Amino acid sequence: MYKKLQVQQNNLLAAMPSELLMCLKPHLELKSLSLGQVLAESGGLMRYVYFPTNSIVSLLYVLENGASAEISVIGNDGVVGISQYMGGGSSLNRAVVQSAGQAYCMLSRRLKNEFDRNPVLQDLLLRYAQSLMAQMSQRAVCNRHHTIVQQLCRWLLGELDRLPNNEVKMTQEIISNMLGVRREGVTDAAGKLQQAGIIEYSRGRIRVLDRAKLQAMSCECYAVVKQESDRLLPQVQPCQMALELDSHQAEPWMYSAAR
Amino acid sequence: MYKKLQVQQNNLLAAMPSELLMCLKPHLELKSLSLGQVLAESGGLMRYVYFPTNSIVSLLYVLENGASAEISVIGNDGVVGISQYMGGGSSLNRAVVQSAGQAYCMLSRRLKNEFDRNPVLQDLLLRYAQSLMAQMSQRAVCNRHHTIVQQLCRWLLGELDRLPNNEVKMTQEIISNMLGVRREGVTDAAGKLQQAGIIEYSRGRIRVLDRAKLQAMSCECYAVVKQESDRLLPQVQPCQMALELDSHQAEPWMYSAAR
């Protein structure tokens, strides 16, 4: 019962030289992540780190009053739990599964051990950390200067890059938590995009019809961050696998505290 | 002509065990940084990294249209140029000297070399990188959810922590570039704080009279980030040296592109 692991499905894993991968493989396990699952709480320890394949995880910063904002997105391009190898142990961000799917997971401790010993792994993971920082700083400016429509476009593009198809399964309510705006704001923005024929949506399902136009209406942030990520991690490729979605429900409290 | 270096003036340096410090010391040089000096351009390489003592450096993200926002502040608690040891080489942020003073500087390459060889140094610098990330993610939420007054308070507190006295030398125009808001917005907020007897200011000089009240009016962000930094880097202490300010002028273009 030795399962064949298709580690190519995660770009960080795929970018590792085979000796290194041999080292890690015995410790990797493919797990299913369900929608809304919380992989890490703000300030909490993580026993495991996760390399998503077809799942998507959001790092959220949740304020005392329950308001929130997405700080970065992690899909098949990255790993959830960088504070585990950076040495801090925990971070201020909550990690929530935003799109159900699978991820290779591994004991944090093992990754840290290997990280400390292997310069190649170190370089790779630190570059990834840097690309996360690029995302974070972009969020800060974007939140300050760009409109909801622009941000929705940027956000959708980020999702598309991490999904096998052009269909984002997400209610406007949840999107609003990601963007840190009102649900009505999202309804409004999504309405505009739909009228422009760029997307088509109904009840928790957004289909992107015209990616080019979406990019045109997005703020510069998407392109800038994408380019920086590509620079830092040359091998990133679009996700090609089939997507299996659970029908698990996300509880509101997973995204924001009680109001 | 061997100058005695008071490396305790920078907390990262001060936190290093003495063997390590012995290693680095020959390569450290104390330099004066003048107001508005650009230490790193977005996407540009850095020949040197800087450990500020009594100077303060801002990391800014500047948009295509010239609008900007401060992503994080670096004073005697940190180092400018983390992308140099993280392996990315450059970052998306511009590093601008915001408060003139001095910094220990060192060839990036040397720091990277030592970083790769010395686990203690590595741990220290990676923890610092993590505390920067905490700052960044806080900025993102703060920009989204908090008022200008709250943010001004938070920002002033951050400055105070890195200054030897309670006087921030900075025009409202420049502060507005940091917060990513209009100058008038800052005038307004500062006016309110002055009326409340919390600060006192005139023409590029803000004196903080009541730090406690300032903290009370600030958003939670200040405290959260401070606490996280303290957790990650236990030894941080307030800056005690005398501050020598140059009278160099900052040109507007250092903060934001031509409009």
Add this chain to the structure above:
DNA sequence: GCATCTGTGTGCCATAGCGAACACAAACTT
């Protein structure tokens, strides 16, 4: 088939922050 829940549409008002224009006074220059 009926009740219920959940996701979306809409309208109304309040307000924070933007853009622009301009007045004024402190500081610097000569």
Add this chain to the structure above:
DNA sequence: AAGTTTGTGTTCGCTATGGCACACAGATGC
């Protein structure tokens, strides 16, 4: 001492977004 530059105060209108309340329709369950 006079002119110039620089930093701040103020005003007016505008827009994006927030808060709230509620209607409505697709989905789900009994």
